[in-house]
Amino acid sequence: MDFQLSEQQRDLQQLVRGIAQKELKALATRWDRTHEFPWESIRILASAGVLGLTIPEQYGGAGASWFEAVLAIEEVARACYQTAMAVLGELGVQTQVIVHYGTDAHKDRYLPPIARGELIxxxxxxxxxxxxxxxxxxxxxxxxxxxxxxxxxxxxxxxxxxxxxxxxxxxxxxxxxxxxxxxxxxxxxxxxxxxxxxxxxxxxxxxxxxxxxxxxxxxxxxxxxxHGFRKLMSAFNGQRCLNAAISLGQAQGAFDEALSYVQSRQQFGQRLADFQGIQWLLADMAIDLDAARLLMYRAAANAGAGLPDQVEAAKAKAFANEAAIRVSNQAMQLFGGHGYLKSMPVERYVRGARFGALAGGTPQIQRNIIAESLVGRRRMPRD
Ligand SMILES: Cc1cc2nc3c(=O)[nH]c(=O)nc-3n(C[C@H](O)[C@H](O)[C@H](O)COP(=O)(O)OP(=O)(O)OC[C@H]3O[C@@H](n4cnc5c(N)ncnc54)[C@H](O)[C@@H]3O)c2cc1C
CATH class of the missing domain: 2.40.110.10 (Butyryl-CoA Dehydrogenase, subunit A, domain 2)
Structure with a gap:
């Protein structure tokens, strides 16, 4: 397994990071406060050609790999939760079911406007x-x-x-x-x-x-x-990698805020970053971020042009969802009382990071999938 980014993948990551940090982050508070669908952010991504990543080129998408899709959505989530959730709808299970199992007529009708960000x-x-x-x-x-x-x-x-x-x-x-x-x-x-x-x-x-x-x-x-259920659930494995990437992006965004804060805030005559207790917190957060990223990269990279493996996607999702809660909470802790203010971005990341473990198959359900791969299928009451 090689997780070195190719030149093309690095370019995509840099492009999305630039747009997300310069443009999407500035709009994040607005979507958070108004609860509006983030059309303006979607148009920004569409005009940069980074929508429809997992839609085949013949239907107006980028025909990119899952690996490229998770790289991109992580960067969007690092800046703006609401926009990442909108992109999840664009790339996620609903679109994947059409891409992988729809008829030619379904694909012709629905995929091009989805790829342009015009059809939700x-x-x-x-x-x-x-x-x-x-x-x-x-x-x-x-x-x-x-x-x-x-x-x-x-x-x-x-x-x-x-x-x-x-x-x-x-x-x-x-x-x-x-x-x-x-x-x-x-x-x-x-x-x-x-x-x-x-x-x-x-x-x-x-x-x-x-x-x-x-x-x-x-x-x-x-x-x-x-075989409808099997097909729908296999399309969900792609959604689970994207969900993990949003959790990771929220955690990374919170970490970025905290790292910068502890290097500027002084207490007891020195920077917060100079206390070893704080340094160890930061190190634990960095371990969580890397572990989450590597599990997600593995699930996405092994998917190739198909759909990710169920157990790899389950491990990536469960770990990223829970790591995001840990990391964003620790980030808020590093801000002290200031982190609790609505005007501080870290507060938004803490709320956004809570979503992953509640949607798209909870970590408990992911553990059931992982356990079944280890010890065989459990009998459910209605079987
Ligand atoms: C932000 C967000 C967006 C969403 N968007 C959509 C959407 O667009 N479309 C859609 O269809 N749904 C959507 N959902 C719903 C989501 O998929 C469900 O909430 C999720 O599947 C959990 O179902 P539930 O809420 O009924 O919880 P329940 O299934 O009632 O579970 C409650 C608790 O029990 C645990 N639990 C359940 N079964 C087991 C078990 N066998 N072993 C151990 N623990 C178990 C769960 O992990 C959870 O902690 C969304 C949810 C959220 C939070």
């Missing part, structure tokens, strides 16, 4: 009674002449306010457990689609309930059906 694609998976236990979802797709009728509801859905299309996990007919699960594409203007009021989150974005009332889709809106 939401992923509707979580339900009131099916969170970590995705296989328990109840939203039903009943076969009718020429298509399906959907009924059910989803919760905690990101970007539902601005999304133009919704990749929606459904249960086809009465097939129980994960075997019945697949996904359909629902355009925003489809009759029977209702977006409920948004709930504000700790990180600043809003999450929405989404309802389907006798909503009709045509047969060609089906994205995955046969």
């Amino acid at each position: 694609c939401a992923i509707c998976m979580t339900e009131p009674d099916a969170g970590s236990d995705v296989g328990a979802l109840k939203t039903r797709a009943e076969a009718v002449e020429g298509g399906y009728v959907l009924n059910g509801s989803k919760i905690l859905i990101s970007r539902a306010d601005v999304a133009g299309v919704f990749v929606t996990f459904v249960r086809f007919g009465n097939v129980p457990g994960s075997r019945g699960i697949g996904a359909v594409l629902i355009d925003r203007d489809t009759p029977g689609l209702e977006i409920g009021p948004g709930d504000e989150t700790l990180g600043g974005e809003q999450l929405f309930p989404v309802y389907f009332h006798d909503l009709r889709v045509r047969e060609d809106a089906v994205l995955v059906k046969e």
Whole structure:
């Protein structure tokens, strides 16, 4: 395994870092306070040609590798959580399901505007009674002449306010457990689609309930059906690497702030950075950052042009999510009472760093995946 960046990868990292530090960071407070979707930041990234990284070139993307995608999204997150979350929606599981399993018509229709940052694609998976236990979802797709009728509801859905299309996990007919699960594409203007009021989150974005009332889709809106659950979960392995990269970017951003602060703040007649107790804290933070980065690089690098391995992605996500909480909290500690002020960026990083461990499969669920690879599959109560 070689984690030396190629010249092209270093150029991409420098390009995104420059844009993120000069332009995106200045907008971060605005998105945090207003809870608006960060359109301006998305346009900045689009005009620099760094959107659609994991979308094939024939559909207007960059056709880049997962390794390049995690390099880029880490730099975006290091500057602005909200923009990184918007980019996650652009590159994440919903887009990957279309790239890897969609028909040519799906790809022609949806991928080019997603790659330009003009079409936002939401992923509707979580339900009131099916969170970590995705296989328990109840939203039903009943076969009718020429298509399906959907009924059910989803919760905690990101970007539902601005999304133009919704990749929606459904249960086809009465097939129980994960075997019945697949996904359909629902355009925003489809009759029977209702977006409920948004709930504000700790990180600043809003999450929405989404309802389907006798909503009709045509047969060609089906994205995955046969082996649907396996395909959807394998696309999630890409999302998990991106989620790890956002956690890492938040942690790195908090660390940058703290490192600079302890070198300028004086107490007891010397810089905070000169106390050994503080130096060891910084060293622990640096170890966490590097370990998280290496696990993520391995999962992304080994994916090549395909999707990352499930266990490698699980290790990368669980470690980065928890390291981000540790590092950002330690960073706030180094600011003393000043770190608690809303006007200090470190406070925003602490809130943003909390997201990773709550979304996209918690670290507990990642540990279940890792443990299954060690000791075999556990029997779940409904099996
Ligand atoms: C910022 C954010 C954005 C989100 N965006 C979306 C989105 O766009 N689309 C979408 O569909 N969903 C989204 N979600 C929802 C998210 O995917 C779920 O919240 C997550 O899967 C956990 O489900 P839950 O909240 O129902 O928790 P639960 O599944 O009820 O879990 C509660 C707790 O129990 C633990 N737990 C559960 N099962 C086990 C087990 N078997 N062993 C050990 N511990 C276990 C969990 O780790 C957790 O700590 C988002 C969530 C957040 C925070």
